[in-house]
Amino acid sequence: MAGGHKGSSRSEDVDENVDDPTDATIVEQVLAGERMAFGLLVDRYQDRMFRYARHMGCDADQAGDAVQDSMVRAFRHLARCGDPDRFAGWLFRIVSNTCKSHLRRAGRNRPQPLDDFAATVPSEATGPDEALEAAEVRGRVRRALLELPHDQREALVLRYLEGRSVGEIEDITGLSTSAVKMRLKRGRDSLQGPLSSMNPNRRGHQNA
16 A cells, blocks of 8 residues: 555656646756747746846836847757756846847936836735835836946846845856845945935835
8 A cells, every 4th residue: 555655646746747847857858859848938937037127127128029039049049058957047147138238229228117117016005005105116216226337236136126146146147256245235335325215114124
């Protein structure tokens, strides 16, 4: 009986892996010739990368183009992904570089309307007044981010909006630990002025 139960558990594990394969598994499948499997990675990351591109300063059209271009590049150069377990970080790097190219061609980082930006960031506001205030705050944060140099904005977005660790930011940017921490510090220092007029009684806890 024990042996039969054990075999059933193993079968269930295999089924779960098939239903929700890891990034590394999908990368291996694509490199082995199952090219259509790359669509799973597109579905998994396109919305997240679009949001990241918006936070990096792209307008909606630029962000869509940047993500599409990045996915094509990732597919074409998938064999260059040194560690398939870190595919997400590798893709972040491609999107970051592509955003930089799109913004350079545009000539400058163009601030976007508050309503446009608010649509890319979920809100926990429970009423109309709270929702309006949250949109205003998000808009101010975005405008402040847009004023930062690209390297500082990239570090802050990855750390605080995308939740990446310092180690992951190292992998994405190719920087050392000390360089990442320096960019984060400079970025935080640069934001203090533009955001200093926000109500400290309601948002001071976020500085921790």
